[in-house]
Amino acid sequence: MSLSEFELIKRYFTGKKIINSHVRLGVGDDCALLTVPGGYELAVTMDTMVEGVHFFPDVAPDDLGHKLLAVNLSDLASMGAEPIAITLALTMPKVDTSWLEQFVEGFGKLARSHNVDLVGGDTTRGPLTLSLQAMGFVPVGKALRRSGANPGDLIYVTNKIGDAGLGLKIARGDYDAGPENEKVLRQFNRPDPRINEGIKIRDYATSCIDLSDGLLADLTHILEASHVGACINWEKIPFSKAVHHYIKETGDWQMPINAGDDYELCFTVNPQKAELIDIDCYHIGFIETGPGLKLNKAGLTQEIASYGFEHFY
Ligand SMILES: [Mg+2]
Incomplete structure (x- = not known):
């Protein structure tokens, strides 16, 4: 120049x-x-x-x-x-x-x-x-890593997920959420980094990751680094009204847990320390001896692979 x-x-x-x-x-x-x-x-x-x-x-x-x-x-x-x-x-x-x-x-x-x-x-x-x-x-020594999760730990996310994935579809012109478009697009374009939450949970969380690649992919990073498995409960995963509507309309329930860009935190806590949790968050499952990630949906528990996830968004 x-x-x-x-x-x-x-x-x-x-x-x-x-x-x-x-x-x-x-x-x-x-x-x-x-x-x-x-x-x-x-x-x-x-x-x-x-x-x-x-x-x-x-x-x-x-x-x-x-x-x-x-x-x-x-x-x-x-x-x-x-x-x-x-x-x-x-x-x-x-x-x-x-x-x-x-x-x-x-x-x-x-x-x-x-x-x-x-x-x-x-x-x-x-x-x-x-x-x-x-x-x-x-x-020193307080940084949260992906490698600290233990069997029995509770798994949490800091907020609703899937809006960014839906926002990408809207930005591409592949979906129309009507009056919710603006709100959903904002989640995709202007994520809010969970700095305060990260600082608070470092005193009691055993592992943590931010959701950039999607819940399934990022939780799998924790499981691999910690040499454990996990089971998450579909009914407990928090979604916005727009995402619920999208699932109802399209039947594509896999998108919100497979799409990335939410930038919420996913973290694990020993159940004996759960009472220390001082941030808004949602409990979505448990760490198991493993290996692998399972999903409980409508009373049926299966390995994630068995649900036939075809592609990552
Ligand atoms: Mg990251």
């Missing part, structure tokens, strides 16, 4: 007031400097989104900015980490100032609401590709 284009981009990312007290030096030098308080560990995660692969070319730039940050903050949430700072790499075919303004607005608003500073980044020319790295702190 030409120097003037760099100058233009710099305008959007530099000179912002630092809001997080752990950021000693933000954008402008060769590195940013963060102070890691004694007794804490640094949690680091990164996600890349490519136009045409991870988002539609016509997506609203502020929604895209929000989502890019939200998916990374969701990874910090799933480990019980408190977000501190982010770095951003932007590859763009050309400098589009109105696009940039809206993009920065989308992620800036979410960043401020979680007390997070943008502390560095890079810009290059190429097909639209966005990479964001997020950093957070978690007390």
Whole structure:
């Protein structure tokens, strides 16, 4: 990119007031400097989104900015980490100032609401590709991992699932939820990372993951990492009115537990600690000795594979 284009981009990312007290030096030098308080560990995660692969070319730039940050903050949430700072790499075919303004607005608003500073980044020319790295702190030894689930543990999700999967269908023009369209699309475009929930449950949860690939796939990650199995109860899985309606209308009951992008947390708790749970959540099943994931639906318990899930959304 030409120097003037760099100058233009710099305008959007530099000179912002630092809001997080752990950021000693933000954008402008060769590195940013963060102070890691004694007794804490640094949690680091990164996600890349490519136009045409991870988002539609016509997506609203502020929604895209929000989502890019939200998916990374969701990874910090799933480990019980408190977000501190982010770095951003932007590859763009050309400098589009109105696009940039809206993009920065989308992620800036979410960043401020979680007390997070943008502390560095890079810009290059190429097909639209966005990479964001997020950093957070978690007390030493307290990070929630996928590997801690034990037989007998209760399985929870933080909120209703399936709306993002339905939102994707609406965005593609494959489904119409009528008056619910806007609400459902919002869940798909603007997920709300469960930071506060992650911080609260780190004191008593045994394992945790954020739902990016779908309940079945992500819970399976916990089961594999923990060397256990699980049984979830269909009737206990929370769905919105729109998802219930979708299932009734289409018969496609597999979508909400198979589709991704919900960014709710799925976590496990030893039953003796269940009384400590201090967040809104839904109990959907139990960890078993295993292996494998079973589903109880209408009184019948079967291995997930026996239900004939044909494809992952
Ligand atoms: Mg994740």
